[in-house]
Amino acid sequence: MTPTLSRIEQAKAERCGLDLAAELPALAAGGWENLDEDDLTIRLKWLGIFFRPVTPGRFMVRLRLPNGVIQADQLEVLAEAVDRCGSDGSADITTRQNLQLRGLLLEDMAPLLQAMEAVGLTSRQSGHDNPRNITGNPLAGIDPEEIVDTRPLVAAIQTRLLAADAPRNLPRKFNIAVGGAPDSFLLHNDLAYLPALRDGQPGFTVMVGGFFSAQRNALAIPLHLWLRAEQLPGFSLAVLRHFERSGNRQARNKSRLMYLVEALGLDGYRDAVLAEFSTLGGEAFPHDGHHLVTRAPRSALGVNAQSQRGLHWVGLGVPMGRLDAAGMAELAQLARRHGSGELRLTEAQNVLIVDVPEAALPALLAEPLLQRFSPEPGALMAEAVSCTGSRYCSFALIPTKTTAQSVVEELERRLELPHPVRTHWTGCPNACGQPYMGEIGLMGAKARHEGQMVEAAKVFVGGDMGSDPRLAELHDKGVPLSQLADALEELLVVRFGARRR
Amino acid sequence: MIRPPAPVQPQDGVSHRRPARVDAHPAAAGVPTQPRRSDLTVDLAEPGSERRWQQLQQLRRGLVDADAWLQALADGSLAPEPDLLAALIPGLDRSRVEALLASELAAEPGLLVKAALPDWPARAVQPACREAWLEPLLHHVAVADSVHQLGWLPLLGLFREAKVARLLRETVHRHLTAEAAWGLLPLLGLQRQPQDGALLVRLAVEPGPLQRRHQALEGLALGLSAWPQAVLVPGLSALVTDLDPAVAAKAVDLLARLPVGAVALRQGLTRALDPEILARVQRRLRCSPLVLLVHGRHGGHIPDELQQLAADVAARRGAPVLLQALTAAQSTPDPEVWPAARRARALTLVPLLLLPGGHVRSDLPRLASQWQVATRAQGVALRRRPFLGAWPAWQAALAQALARRQELDQRRALWLHHPLQGALARRFVGHLSAVLGCPAVSTPYESPLRGLADQPLERTLLQPLTLAANRLSETLDLELQSATMAQDQPEVLPPLLGWTDLRRFLLTTLVQLP
Numbered sequence A: 001m002t003p004t005l006s007r008i009e010q011a012k013a014e015r016c017g018l019d020l021a022a023e024l025p026a027l028a029a030g031g032w033e034n035l036d037e038d039d040l041t042i043r044l045k046w047l048g049i050f051f052r053p054v055t056p057g058r059f060m061v062r063l064r065l066p067n068g069v070i071q072a073d074q075l076e077v078l079a080e081a082v083d084r085c086g087s088d089g090s091a092d093i094t095t096r097q098n099l100q101l102r103g104l105l106l107e108d109m110a111p112l113l114q115a116m117e118a119v120g121l122t123s124r125q126s127g128h129d130n131p132r133n134i135t136g137n138p139l140a141g142i143d144p145e146e147i148v149d150t151r152p153l154v155a156a157i158q159t160r161l162l163a164a165d166a167p168r169n170l171p172r173k174f175n176i177a178v179g180g181a182p183d184s185f186l187l188h189n190d191l192a193y194l195p196a197l198r199d200g201q202p203g204f205t206v207m208v209g210g211f212f213s214a215q216r217n218a219l220a221i222p223l224h225l226w227l228r229a230e231q232l233p234g235f236s237l238a239v240l241r242h243f244e245r246s247g248n249r250q251a252r253n254k255s256r257l258m259y260l261v262e263a264l265g266l267d268g269y270r271d272a273v274l275a276e277f278s279t280l281g282g283e284a285f286p287h288d289g290h291h292l293v294t295r296a297p298r299s300a301l302g303v304n305a306q307s308q309r310g311l312h313w314v315g316l317g318v319p320m321g322r323l324d325a326a327g328m329a330e331l332a333q334l335a336r337r338h339g340s341g342e343l344r345l346t347e348a349q350n351v352l353i354v355d356v357p358e359a360a361l362p363a364l365l366a367e368p369l370l371q372r373f374s375p376e377p378g379a380l381m382a383e384a385v386s387c388t389g390s391r392y393c394s395f396a397l398i399p400t401k402t403t404a405q406s407v408v409e410e411l412e413r414r415l416e417l418p419h420p421v422r423t424h425w426t427g428c429p430n431a432c433g434q435p436y437m438g439e440i441g442l443m444g445a446k447a448r449h450e451g452q453m454v455e456a457a458k459v460f461v462g463g464d465m466g467s468d469p470r471l472a473e474l475h476d477k478g479v480p481l482s483q484l485a486d487a488l489e490e491l492l493v494v495r496f497g498a499r500r501r
Numbered sequence B: 001m002i003r004p005p006a007p008v009q010p011q012d013g014v015s016h017r018r019p020a021r022v023d024a025h026p027a028a029a030g031v032p033t034q035p036r037r038s039d040l041t042v043d044l045a046e047p048g049s050e051r052r053w054q055q056l057q058q059l060r061r062g063l064v065d066a067d068a069w070l071q072a073l074a075d076g077s078l079a080p081e082p083d084l085l086a087a088l089i090p091g092l093d094r095s096r097v098e099a100l101l102a103s104e105l106a107a108e109p110g111l112l113v114k115a116a117l118p119d120w121p122a123r124a125v126q127p128a129c130r131e132a133w134l135e136p137l138l139h140h141v142a143v144a145d146s147v148h149q150l151g152w153l154p155l156l157g158l159f160r161e162a163k164v165a166r167l168l169r170e171t172v173h174r175h176l177t178a179e180a181a182w183g184l185l186p187l188l189g190l191q192r193q194p195q196d197g198a199l200l201v202r203l204a205v206e207p208g209p210l211q212r213r214h215q216a217l218e219g220l221a222l223g224l225s226a227w228p229q230a231v232l233v234p235g236l237s238a239l240v241t242d243l244d245p246a247v248a249a250k251a252v253d254l255l256a257r258l259p260v261g262a263v264a265l266r267q268g269l270t271r272a273l274d275p276e277i278l279a280r281v282q283r284r285l286r287c288s289p290l291v292l293l294v295h296g297r298h299g300g301h302i303p304d305e306l307q308q309l310a311a312d313v314a315a316r317r318g319a320p321v322l323l324q325a326l327t328a329a330q331s332t333p334d335p336e337v338w339p340a341a342r343r344a345r346a347l348t349l350v351p352l353l354l355l356p357g358g359h360v361r362s363d364l365p366r367l368a369s370q371w372q373v374a375t376r377a378q379g380v381a382l383r384r385r386p387f388l389g390a391w392p393a394w395q396a397a398l399a400q401a402l403a404r405r406q407e408l409d410q411r412r413a414l415w416l417h418h419p420l421q422g423a424l425a426r427r428f429v430g431h432l433s434a435v436l437g438c439p440a441v442s443t444p445y446e447s448p449l450r451g452l453a454d455q456p457l458e459r460t461l462l463q464p465l466t467l468a469a470n471r472l473s474e475t476l477d478l479e480l481q482s483a484t485m486a487q488d489q490p491e492v493l494p495p496l497l498g499w500t501d502l503r504r505f506l507l508t509t510l511v512q513l514p
Helices: A007-014 A017-030 A037-041 A043-047 A072-083 A106-118 A151-161 A229-246 A257-264 A266-279 A325-338 A358-365 A400-414 A481-496 B050-060 B066-074 B082-091 B094-102 B110-124 B127-142 B146-156 B162-174 B184-191 B196-205 B210-222 B229-239 B245-257 B261-268 B275-285 B304-317 B337-344 B358-378 B392-409 B423-436 B471-482 B500-511
Strands: A059-062 A069-071 A090-093 A099-104 A176-178 A191-198 A201-208 A221-227 A302-305 A311-316 A342-345 A351-357 A384-386 A423-426 A440-449 A452-461 A473-480 B290-294 B321-325 B346-351 B381-384 B412-417 B440-442 B460-464
Touching: A007 A037, A017 A037, A017 A043, A017 A106, A037 A043, A059 A106, A069 A072, A072 A090, A072 A099, A072 A106, A072 A325, A072 A342, A072 B275, A099 A106, A151 A176, A151 A229, A191 A221, A191 A229, A201 A229, A201 A257, A221 A229, A221 A266, A229 A257, A229 A266, A257 A266, A311 A358, A325 A342, A325 A351, A325 A358, A351 A358, A384 A400, A400 A423, A400 A481, A440 A473, A440 A481, A452 A481, A473 A481, B050 B082, B066 B082, B066 B094, B082 B110, B094 B127, B110 B127, B110 B146, B127 B146, B127 B162, B146 B162, B146 B184, B162 B184, B162 B196, B184 B196, B184 B210, B196 B210, B196 B229, B210 B229, B210 B245, B229 B245, B229 B261, B245 B261, B245 B275, B261 B275, B275 B304, B290 B304, B290 B358, B304 B321, B304 B500, B337 B346, B337 B358, B346 B358, B358 B381, B392 B412, B392 B423, B392 B460, B392 B500, B412 B423, B423 B440, B460 B471
Parallel strands: A176 A191, A384 A423, A423 A440, B290 B321, B290 B346, B346 B381, B412 B440, B412 B460
Antiparallel strands: A059 A099, A069 A342, A090 A099, A191 A201, A201 A221, A302 A311, A311 A351, A342 A351, A440 A452, A452 A473
């Protein structure tokens, strides 16, 4: 008997969200409250447009920025869109090297998508059950430690997966990443390609099944397959086609790839994917799963010499990854004025200006914007990652970004740290802020304090993205936000070698 | 009845609930009349625990039976915590909603509204939620007193429905000075009833509490495409000069989204605006860079008046203005021109030439071709305007200025131009003379008075047809100073950019070009 489709699956099967693109002007004229509920809350996400219940009428657009690369002209188009929203507008750098714009009206969508297309940007299939923005080494092509330039590989995978014959109705979202340096930690992705040798030949070992959720968190495991670089697009397509056909569509909380791997067994899953790959003319090679990723990600902040002699990248800390229109426009100007006009976004929600000649460094470092986006932020601020929080997300139990920023600033006033400490802040158990990856992870919660229910944070400790990766574990099940700075101060002193000022 | 049990304050100061109180006849008390199942037990985990979060997620997604939870609320064994109510409310059908609204939990709006509101916008568009809530809530609000009505309307207002719009409208009118009612203005906007556009515009524009004006403006934003343009555009245009920068900024951004808004914004460029608002208007308009082709002087020198005009135009447009002299070699655009042209996707060529002489007929096409090649290489369009002298509005402005001056001085005017070749130029001169209502005199640069030898010059105004001082105007001045003439010798009028009205016309027109 065919299982009954859930409401979401019915909506997806009924119509592809991409078909709404041509109707956007008419939909805007009618008002969002007139939209079919499935169009509003599900299908628009195929165009990268998100209805936000916390800000009804003010929508979000999530881009696709393969490998986190963006040009000044492109950033200016996005800055303009945010600027139009006045005080309602902002943009967040995401943990997938991506940007999402907030505060937009439905009327803004058609012209914005058109303007984005004119400068080579797209927001297509960036939400819901789609292959999300594909990440790569943020230093690709400029990294003195680079193993392989991930930019063309990421671009080729995206092109293949957004082609007309690629899946458009996956059972669940799907994260893909390509590693290109010894610090490319990617095991939180459903499908990760890590640089690896086979018989001395460079290529990639395949890791599958990483994900974080409210129910379960898992790091990707080796599929024991090895691929040449040019095989990645085809193999990605094979994995997605198999997932589309075989993934769990009955229970959304058990539909990420890892559940399918477990259902088939690793060997069974591998055989099924290889069979799919062979229909595309592909052939993968067995591999022991060893790879060349050996340590935790670098911060990439500050002035750093590129692999090209005489050129530098300057990494700027963006507090909690939140940008406003003026900041975006100014970043674009700086990239054009002092570099090649290219910028990179990192998974730590920071921004890099690349290709800065030696002679241009003093002028760049003297720019007023660097007072806000410092190349040398404090040891906590540099590595603080945060989800969007309750300002825009109805799941979040706390205002994550503002809380994180104020607590981090307070801790940096109180403490001296011998090295950066990576804190990951998330508003609810859905774990968008990846709390299990932080040396300290914070998760929004409620707790009883002095007889009242108050906003609080669970504290996790011990996440490690190095050679022996592990997820952070629960340390405290609920610290009221009013006491969080004190609790973290103690933790940093005892566990991380901080000294009180 | 479902009622929130009163908390008992024990010795340790920690709030506890009384033990669960089970109504003997729940159906009679308004609790949904589902069969009572003995296995319905509610064991809600501690606040902040992951288990509670998962329980509430299941409840929210309809994966567990809501009746047990409702019953537990009714018998007091569960406290009406906001997170529980927030999870419970979306899944209720109409009969349960009616029961809930009839219960003591709904005696005041605060508890339920606070719990429901975060998810309500997404819920209110769901047919099931609308079916369950709209009519019961309308009825509930209709019989509530005005204070409670205000409390419920944030929920009700998210249902787009004529009856709700009417209720919102009436409430806003009744409570114009009540802060609690101002938050209803965005909801009124969401209703998108065209007749409310005027009210929202009025509340945004007229002096009043700033918060109310902001909320009215947000109402206009959320229903933007629904409002009659005849009401909306003048209202927003007026707000562009508002003293509150946030109001002015938002008005600019809303105007920019309207099909006819660009025209209103371009008009705004010539008004006295706060510098930040002017910059915002400029960002919205993305005016194209202008290339002003001018006659120039020996060696390509461009008179100060023209340079000042270009600078003023550039400052108002927020886009580069390049002055190119016909007498100079092809100029190199400053580095800002092409990025600005790419942003605007165009570059505009404006020949500030007054007569269709050899420059217009020969040099202009040649220079335009060069710009065509350059713009094509940059991937932007070249917009060409006719030469200035041919603009009817310019001719009218010139005619008006000359007429006013003739009337004021009680003198007749002659306009002077250098000799022109060809039939086209002759026809144009004849046409312009007719428009200006005064005759033209062709006269050589090197000796203008020689060209005027046949003219009676007493009580005459001489207008050299040039924007800025040129050889003709300067030589004419010199010749008149040295000539021995009667007392009523002719007066030479300044070059046209020296006329306040004409300069203003030109500035305004150039500033408002797309």
